[in-house]
Amino acid sequence: MKKIMFSFAIFGALCSVLCAQDSNSQDDIKYLAFMRTPEDVFNQHHPETINVAGFNEITRHFADLPNSKVKPGIGFIFSYLKTDIDTVQVDLKRFLSLSLKTNTPVLVKLDGEQWWQNRPDLWNWWDPELPGYDPNNRNNVEWRWWEPEYAIKIAWRNWGRQLRVLPPPNLMSPAYRNACHEAMDQLMPIVLDWYKALPDDKKYLFIGLNLGWESSIGMNAYYYPNGNDLIDVPEIDDVHKPYIHDDVLSRGYVQIGYASVKTAGIRTSGDINESDIVKVSQMHVEDLCKRAYDFGFPREKIFSHGVGNPKGEKLYDVALNKYSCPGWSTYDRPDMPESNIGINRCLDISDANQWAATEWLLLAPHEKALWKTAFEKTLSYRNCKYLCVFNWELIRKSPEVIEAAREVIKENAIK
Template sequence: MVRKLTGLLMLAALALGAGGAAGAASTTPDDDTRYLVFMRQPEELIFQEYPHTIHPGVFRDIREEFENLPASDVRIGMAFVFSYLKTDLPTLKASLKRFLHFARETDTPVLVKFDGEQWWQERPDLWNWWDPDLPGYDPANRANVEWSSWDPDDALKIAWRNWGRQIRVLPPPNLFSREYRAACHEAMDELLPIVRQWWRALPAEQKDLFIGVNIGWESSIGINAYHYPDGNERVHQPAEHDPDHGIELSEVPDRGVAQIGYASVRSAGIRDRGDITEDDLYEVIRRHLRDLSHRVHRAGFPREKIFTHGVGNRRGEKLYEAALNEYACPGWSNYWNADDPAQNEGIMRSLKKSDAPYWGSVEWNLIGSRDGERWKRALEKSLFYPGCRFLCVYNWEHIDDSEAVMDAVRAVIRDHARDRNE
């Protein structure tokens, strides 16, 4: 898109979760504030593996576009993705600390996004089950990646992704592999205290710089890492010979390519035979996001500071509802109905079921449009839909050269100026 477990006790723990986190930091949210957040595109100017690329300038690029505007119920913020299985943890921690430090220095509200799904190059000890010439080789690692059947011999060696153009990627993780979940937990347990300590140290007048933690990244199976039939046979063939038709989102559950998800469904204890169903994949993602949300909650974050990142097709499939759990506020990508979230059947149905204080439009863009009036209308319809805490535009680098879009953002800020609304 434009983006095992060994033993029934552990399965039960992940499925049912644990109780609330003792001593979770509390906050009194300002219900009138909405955040209009811009994602900085990874590996454009900021590289998480190079901490020095995070500096005041990447914050000021955004802030300077919206200077000399009145205090408003709409605040401008910035987001960045920290993929914790892509870079060694000491380096990633250094990058995260710089990100937070300069957010405070530049007085920029930030959304901190953690990803353990889309990129995991740093952990061949988890995914390399097939190539003895690469680091981390261990045939047992087939348990940590997805399969295209119930047979471990059909563990994936390769997958494809299309976020504007098709690329080859590593096989997606078995989301309920014991080793994979442990890796996610260990990384989050290193990173979350950094965020919490920074937040708690902020002076009262800057507490609102912390928008929240966003976990998941269009969490799904077979959407952002899909597999073609006979895909493993293509590993050592030139990429130019790969099929390029991609997925058909409306074709649930296989998305019009090879069905995957067998490893996650089996490891989660859902089933180990028969045809995989939409409900099976929904349940895997629901448990996955619930587990991550609980991990953030137990690290001391209240529900209003935790947001999931769900996804679904334009038909409103059940997968949207996987973003709901008792520890987090739900969030979704919304490209299909970017002009008006009320037209997104999956988001609207899920919001009716949610008891969370907020929700987030966590990945959004009016793709292909630079019409300022359209942008203004669309931004307001999302930001001021009941309960919306923030809208995150993917990516700043895609729209920063459009004065019409910048003017639309300025108009939204002015129209919701606090002195005007009092």
């Protein structure tokens, strides 16, 4: 009898272990993540701001829920050309250690495209009074025609409001590509070593590595006529011209992209076309994803980030490559993913086994039923692995949205 009881005890313990492992099987898990706005609470210039309080502000809303196949998570963007790389390394280590400490899945987004203030040695071609000045840096920024003399000094971005930004990089400049590679090579070991060291029943804490950021030319950094002349004019006097989605080349502004297209060897004269912009943007994203894949990240943990808009234009294809799973910004009716022309066209031809709504927001009133439906529809559509709400700070004071997320997680509880 003792042997039988002992056998049952072993069997029961084994079942408990297997059930625990199965409940966190990475293949079955989906994530409902929230991106923290850079420099709101978490500030990559100051690693001490990446702390447990910033995690708990989000996780406390879900702490009482049962173990679920839909897990809440936190994302953060590490812009590796915006801050010195030593500081970014500290930021990343703190972020990952807090994931394990608080048992919170995390999405690591690496950006070298939208913000690159810390590298004037790449972009400052015009001001000898500023650090990094070198006239040859014209080759590292975008142009408004085919020669370096048309290099731009300034650009504009509209993420809710218009702001001035640095000239966008020539995505194919060897110096720029090397800068991205060198920074990634210092950050990727931190993530991969952390992931490999996680116990099997904690591997689910790594949602993935997100590369690119709505990668494109002229969408998130556009240029006005005579823009270089405006650099010394007060920003308050800047022109404000609406963005034109239907103009797939210049978006209603001055056409740029000549530096990237020429450096890539795609074209050296004439007019740029839509395919040129798509091809060079895709080369950029594929290079980043290949870098991570060759470094040792499994494909199912690498997610690209392509543009999303109502027209389903060719630019969606930028997210497709053989090294990553595709991801897109999803603002256009995320409650009806079946109507998204671009995502569905790309998923029809993608050989990846999953995708992500890697920048997601429902542009609708904060009503629980609306948001719950949108969360459910996105996560259940064509093997979506995760959605990441951009940003937590937009919904943190909305009990209706938070309760919608809670209900989705609760209703997917593991029995």
